[in-house]
Amino acid sequence: MAGASPHSRGVALIGCGSAQAEQVISNDQLGLRVETSDEWIRTRTGIGSRRVSSPQESLTDLATKAGNSALEMAGWSADTLDLVLLATSTPDDLFGSAPRVQAALGASHAVAFDLTAACSGFLFALVTASQYLRTGAMRRVLVIGADQLSRFVDWDDRRSCVLFGDGAGALALEASDGDGLHGFLLHSDGTRGGVLNLPALDTAAPLAGQAKHRQGGYRPIAMNGQEVYKFAVREVPAILQSLLDQCDIGPNEIDWLLLHQANQRILDAVADRFSIPHEKVLSNLAHYGNTSAATIPLVLDEAVRDGRIRRGHLLASSGFGAGLSWGAALLRWQGPA
Structure with missing residues (x-):
């Protein structure tokens, strides 16, 4: 790739962006559809409302908007990108939506592909992208986490429909002499994967003669919340x-906990485990719900833009979800102060 250096071994986090679906659906509005209440949802999850895409909004739209915002903060032209890596479980095209995002951004020199790891997806994608930068194979990468889980929610299942929302977030990464990724760990355990699924249909359809084939499509999200x-x-x-x-590194050196936004009780429990004050836990769950691969970059972008996260701050991040999959990374913000 043009501009890549075999001596560049560090990763700099220098730009971020986000995008939210248009429609705001409150807990009270969900109570008109299923037997639930604002108090029931808030006390168990911390969620007050969520964003749900309109029929006119595509995943590509959300991902492109978030990507453009990150490029603007980084001060990059899209045609200087080497890679567009899209973390999503809900592409517009099952063959992959990253190339559509690449085209919409105008990133004509970038390779683009999807990565699927559900709610761990953004963190897994960030670590994957960093490897291309560390080897010197690439110089500039845009990592996007975007999901539209509203398409696969059973809106009559009050146990799960209250949890999810739609959104996108993006992070601009660059090869650097310094390093904004201090370390990472990633894990998967398929033996426990049955507790959270978006399963394929198991419908058999006639093909020819006695032959049958498996019909494509998916059932709604199924989850054992406990x-x-x-x-x-x-x-x-x-x-x-x-x-x-x-x-x-000690917990007292962490400026912010940057966790997947699944449940406020989980966020608080992790903070308590490390004796980290709750005010150092980044959370926007109350306004967006669980946006899967988008949660981490979305809350990161909000905290950078409102001045909470400043250049040099150390972020302890963790993503976790279906698979089961989970991971952690220590990140140093090197973007605008």
Whole structure:
């Protein structure tokens, strides 16, 4: 790739952006559809409302808007990008939506592909992108996390429909002499994957003669909320502790906890485990719900733009979700102060 240097071994985080779906659906509005209430949802999840895409909004639209915002903050032209990496479980095209985003951005010199790891997707994509930068194979990368889970929610299932929303967030990464990625750990455990699924249809359809084929399509999201909660409050503190030990960094050195926005009780439990004040936990869950791969970059972008995150701040991040998959990364913000 043009501009890449075999001596560039660091990764700089220098720009971010986000995009939200148009429609705001409050807890009270959901109560008109299913038997629930604002109090019931808030006390169990911390969610007050969520964004739901209109029929006219595509995943590509959200991802492109977030990507353009990150490019603007970084001060980059799209044609200087080497890679557009889209973390999503809900592409507009099952063959991949990253090339559509690449075209919409005008990133004519970039390779583009999707990465699917559900709610861990953005963190997994960030780590993947960093490897191209560390080797010198690429110089500039745009990582986007975007999901439209509203397309696969059973809106008559009050256990799950209250949780999810739509959105996108993006991060601009550049090869650097310094390093904004101090360390990372990633894990997967397929033996526990049955507690959170967006399963394929198992419908058989006639083909020819006695032959049949499996009909394409997907059923709504299915989740065992109690098991997912237990998984998160056990594994997230454990992987963060392992990463802090690996990097010889104490919890008191962390400026912000940047966690996947699944449930406010999970965020608080992780903070309590490390004796980190709750005001150092980044959270926008109340306004957006769980936007899957978009949650981490979306809350990051808001905190950068409102001045909470400043240049040099150290962020302890963790993503976790379906697969089951989970990971952690220690990040140093090097973008605008």
